[in-house]
Amino acid sequence: MGTSAAAHKNDKDQLRNEKLNFKITIPDEIELTTGKVEKILKSALAHLPNLTAVAIVSVATGTCLAQYSRLRSFNPAVAASYNAEIVRQKKQAIAALSMRGERLEDILIPLRKQLHLIRLAKNSQWFVYLVVKAQDTSLAVAREVLKAISA
């Protein structure tokens, strides 16, 4: 207990000292600028200071273009490829059902203690993956913030 509390304090200190330098790698085929990625991550943190994790993921490859996690044990890059597969499957479903004029906008996955949200970019090449604690943030708030920041 003592050690975990100390570890927690260290995490907090580290957060405070952090200057939010995100590691951003954008492949050539994706239309997205580093500035835009930084803006999305920063505004996510500004609007939802308690968020667990946020990441920007490529739909085609499932690779994480940029990420930020409050929890050391939670690595959004691990989930990124699965979430990209979810997006691809859902897009295939829409194509298979030949729904004209329909575009995938977002996918919300409420768990018991966490909310996982995925919002697809207009060009469908990348999506923002957001994880918040259900007790801190309501689904509606998280969704509205995500909508606003990824526009």
Next chain:
Amino acid sequence: MKARTYRKHVEKKLKESLLATADSSAAVAHSKTSPAGKAIESIMTALPGLLAVAVVDLNSGLALASHSNSPGINPETAATYNTEVVRQKQKALVALKITDEEIQDILITLTNQLHLLMLSSDGTRFIYLVVNLRETNLAVAREVLRAHVDEIN
């Protein structure tokens, strides 16, 4: 049994079995007696404007019962893909080493439609619902599914 009588016998059996499968597939698509069919019925009563609804087995990805009000949506085709959506998210949770959590539902917004997947408490089945975004709001659709999800087991 003589060869000729046997052939007739086989033909008769074959016809019977073909009829039976035709009947059962019709019943599966919309049965009022099975728990899945009953759930479909009550969801249709609660949301008369729904576009499509299906009760899907997560293991096989097959629809146990379904109904569609829109000719464009085949709920059985959609069931297959949506099963994969649920499975991928379950894999993601395993990969993240999140063990004390389970997926309750998955909400998917399209331009004009809402797709909802609500998992049963034991996680073996789910209800798939498609509604028009302009007619039914997310909270209402979710609440209706939550009320009926226990019926599908």
